[in-house]
Amino acid sequence: MVQLDITMIENEEERDPSVIGTIYGDVGTNSFKFSMVGHAERSDYITVEHPDCGPVLCQIDSIIRKSNYTLDRSLERDGGRIDEKVIASATVIGYRDSNGLLNTPRTPFAVGCDVRLSDAQFIKKVLGLKDDTRTCAYIGMLRNYDLRIMLDINSMVQRHVSVLAKTGGGKSYVSGDIVEELMKHGVTCMIVDPHGEYGAMRDAADGKEDIRFGVSPRSYRESMVEFGMDESGDIHPLRFTLRSLDAKDIMELCSSSDSKTSVLALSKAIENVKAKKDFYDIKDLIDEVSSIDSARHYALIRDLQLLDSLHLFAQKGNSLTDLVQKGKTTVINLKGYSPDIQQIVVRRLGTMLFEMRKAERIPPMMLVLEEAHNYCPQTESTACKKSLITIASEGRKFGLGLMVISQRPAKIDKNVLSQCGTQIILKVTNPNDLKAISASVEGLTGGMEQDISGMPIGTAMIIGAGIQTPLLVDVRPRETRHGGASVQVLEDDDDE
Ligand SMILES: Nc1ncnc2c1ncn2[C@@H]1O[C@H](COP(=O)(O)OP(=O)(O)OP(=O)(O)O)[C@@H](O)[C@H]1O
Ligand SMILES: [Mg+2]
Structure with missing residues (x-):
């Protein structure tokens, strides 16, 4: 590597350590550029003082390092002096006005204004983040900040949730976080679990308390009931009657x-x-x-x-009171059933929950649908698609929420995806899937699409359920055991 003599070009005079930059050039009311002197990352929050509005919250969109080290100089492996500047562009988010409403300045900031990193309390105030543990689900911490992100449970159930990521992106993990929170808050829930992963939530996770997140392992055995084909131990037999099948x-x-x-x-x-x-x-x-x-x-x-050998149909099926128990989570473990049978089961359950909720015979609840692209695909028709579209479009009125989880957002029926008011998006790289996400999420910018494709496992972009602008969130660790852990092909050396 060439030994380079790099000089950052910045103002020689003593600077305030909280200032990370200065606004320059053409300044708009929605965005601006600033020269950067301190350390900050893309998506970090910054605060700029506006003469009329006071402190305004903004967010860094991109950071570019500019230098006079040209292509020719690099080819010559020139080790001479290099002058370097770092510039960043930012988007204005806004400030809380005297009525407590989120507002944006109508005039641009002045050039020469100081740019500071925002503190957590200011971010919380401007973004209007909720922290009522009685009504909100704790999902994680704002990335790079010591700020808990809580999702409004009522809004999740009323306006549905989608959890989207490529395979292995952490969908089931974060969905488990949400289900833990639903159980903690006594919200009734049913999980359609095609891989038999969620029964593991009866057990506490391995390990100790996580200090950053303040999460300790805990079991939810008392709040769960599971039905499925494998009737061993904790799993009850899943049985339906044949009456409504032609x-x-x-x-x-x-x-x-x-x-x-x-x-x-x-x-x-x-x-x-x-x-x-x-x-x-x-x-x-x-x-x-x-x-x-x-x-x-x-x-x-x-x-x-x-x-008949599947033992799924019997003279007497599971009763409603077995399948839906107030404040508990029911896992419908569909491992071992063919796709056709799974769809019929989902149709029966979807229709039953909708009708029973309408008649108020069951409490308001959330239906969690893993691998949703298999049950309500965009192009094909399936036995259960109609009942799921009905829940997506009308469930809100009756307190029946839907949480769709999928690795192929482009393949889910648009009627279902577009009804989801809360989106939890983890790493997605497929261009068609990114397009489908952009189409269903309001306020997603090109920079955010880039964020989504580059996000590490454990980070999610969340919007909805009380969050008005998309936030990058470090997902909290699980309290319970995650049943979908990736299978190791080779053992680690230190396991010996
Ligand atoms: N927030 C997180 N913290 C720590 N580990 C995580 C996190 N999210 C996911 N993982 C790990 O990543 C792996 C994949 O996660 P997960 O099973 O949730 O993926 P998925 O998106 O559901 O994949 P699939 O599409 O195959 O079902 C698991 O081993 C899990 O333990
Ligand atoms: Mg999964």
Whole structure:
């Protein structure tokens, strides 16, 4: 490396250490540039005094180091003196006026104004950050600041939430944080968990208290109930009745080739069984189809037997009071079920929660949907898409919130994504996904898109639920065990 003699060009006179720069050049009312002398990073908050409005909160958009070290000089590996300046551009966020409202100055700052790093209390005041632990969920700390970020729980449930990131970006981790907060606040919740990750929340996380975040490991065993296929230990059997399924639905579930004769035979069998019994199961249907013509409907009978082996359908299904318990979180563990079956389960649950909430037979609650692109995709139709769109567009009126979690924002139905009033965005790099996010998030600038693609694991951009401008947040550690930890292919040496 060439030994360089770099000289920062700055004012020689003694400077106030809290000042990190000076405004210069053309100054607008929304943005300005300043020469930077102290240390600051992109997205940091700065304060500038305005003659009419007092201190105004601004945010650094970009920082550029300018020098006279040209391409030619670098090629010559010139080790001579280099003059260097650092300039930054900033966006004006605003100030609280005498009525406590967020306002922006109508005239530009003067050139030559000092730029200072903002203190946490001023940021909190101008951004209007909430801190009521009774009604808010603690999600993390403002990046680079000692400032807790709390999300308004009512607004999350009323206006829905989306959690978006590429795979391994930390979606399930931060969603677990939110579910912990919902349980802490006694908010009823149901999680559609296709990978069987959330049952781990019964256990406290490993390790000790995290001092920066003030979070200690804790178990939520008493606040959770889980249903699924694997009936071991803590998991209760998931059972539905067949009553609301018609022949076509059942054929879909068994991935049966729905030839006309099979559909007709099954319809007839359902009709016959219904005439005899109020409650029936798949075995009853098999008996009935066999009695019609077992040789002819051999393939149908075999598919029904396969469906029966999942034990998902029974004469008596899970009752509403089992599935939704006030103040508790119900995990619907769908691990082991095929995509078609998962969709039917989600449709049943979605429709049931919506109808029961409308009739006020269950408390206001949040439905958490992992891998949402599989249940309400943009292009294809699925068994459950309609019921999810209904919840997204009408759930608000009835206190039924939806939290959609996805690694492919571009593939989720726009009707669902655009209804989410709170967005939690972690690292996303796919250009189509970034486009889908920009389209559904108000106030996202080009610089923020860049932030999203470069964010480290553990940092989220959050907007909504009481937060009016997108904030970069260091997500708090989990109290409970995270069930979705990445699997190591090779053991670390120090594990030996
Ligand atoms: N805030 C965080 N602090 C510490 N570790 C984290 C954080 N967020 C995520 N991780 C770690 O990153 C890994 C991936 O996180 P997570 O399982 O939440 O990703 P994901 O986005 O849900 O991925 P997938 O799309 O595969 O489900 C996990 O091992 C988790 O422990
Ligand atoms: Mg996940």
